Amino acid sequence: MHSKQRRLFIKHSLTCAAAYPCALFNSKSLYAAWSALDFRTDPYADILKRLFNARSIIDSELLKISLPQTAENGAVVPITVSSDLDNIQRLYILVEKNPTPLAAAFTLSSELAVYLTARIKMAESCHVVVIAEQEGELLRNRQWVNVVLGGCGGG
Amino acid sequence: MSSIKIRTQQLEDATEIRLLITHPMENGRNRDPVSGALIPAHFIQELNIQLNDAPLVAIDMAGSIAKNPYFSFRLKNPPAGARLKVAWLDNLQLSDSAEHLID
Numbered sequence: 001m002h003s004k005q006r007r008l009f010i011k012h013s014l015t016c017a018a019a020y021p022c023a024l025f026n027s028k029s030l031y032a033a034w035s036a037l038d039f040r041t042d043p044y045a046d047i048l049k050r051l052f053n054a055r056s057i058i059d060s061e062l063l064k065i066s067l068p069q070t071a072e073n074g075a076v077v078p079i080t081v082s083s084d085l086d087n088i089q090r091l092y093i094l095v096e097k098n099p100t101p102l103a104a105a106f107t108l109s110s111e112l113a114v115y116l117t118a119r120i121k122m123a124e125s126c127h128v129v130v131i132a133e134q135e136g137e138l139l140r141n142r143q144w145v146n147v148v149l150g151g152c153g154g155g
Numbered sequence: 156m157s158s159i160k161i162r163t164q165q166l167e168d169a170t171e172i173r174l175l176i177t178h179p180m181e182n183g184r185n186r187d188p189v190s191g192a193l194i195p196a197h198f199i200q201e202l203n204i205q206l207n208d209a210p211l212v213a214i215d216m217a218g219s220i221a222k223n224p225y226f227s228f229r230l231k232n233p234p235a236g237a238r239l240k241v242a243w244l245d246n247l248q249l250s251d252s253a254e255h256l257i258d
Contacts, residue, residue: 034200039217076221095219100182103219109211113169113229119221121182 044101060139065130067143074122074147081130083114090133097126122147159241161255169229182218205240233257
């Protein structure tokens, strides 16, 4: 972790700790990166607000996402995210109607080309949203996926 | 046996890294089909990949990632003989790690 990121991280951790004192006791350590708040069972809009606050998000076709139009089985839905843009530091995969909308948050080093795949769960038909943080800007793309059989217990 | 399988493949202009991890990824909302009891949440929270001991990818996740998580990434210019280390930690504080040398 670069020192600047670390400073930011510590700053954010302290802010979170101040705002949600109970979180301190639940988390195994103050410096654990994983945030129970980000992965809470909350509506999509609330999670989006928690992750990005009021920051503006730009819809961009430069962020390419590939998902099946129809997923027979919501328990395993393959997703590919790619982009020719450089300097994408963070990537978020969100499933709008999952009880836990945030599926994964990636922190990427510059050694990587932006081309990654994963398998997510989907509880029902909805948009899958990918948000990338590139040099302080937030870019978004999304795709609708029809789910025939909801993923076991749904995300 | 390790819960982590790591494969790498040389592509034209990148090296593809593929990971397959054996893990139930239970989100705590499924019921046991026989007893009807809720299956407790059990999912990976953090997955870290290092290249020659430097952070390459860190993934935060929860029960919305499919059972037995699969991920793939592309490395731009891997140094010869680079060493990959993959480690995960779950919500029950279980963990595992594995290493792989890129040819």
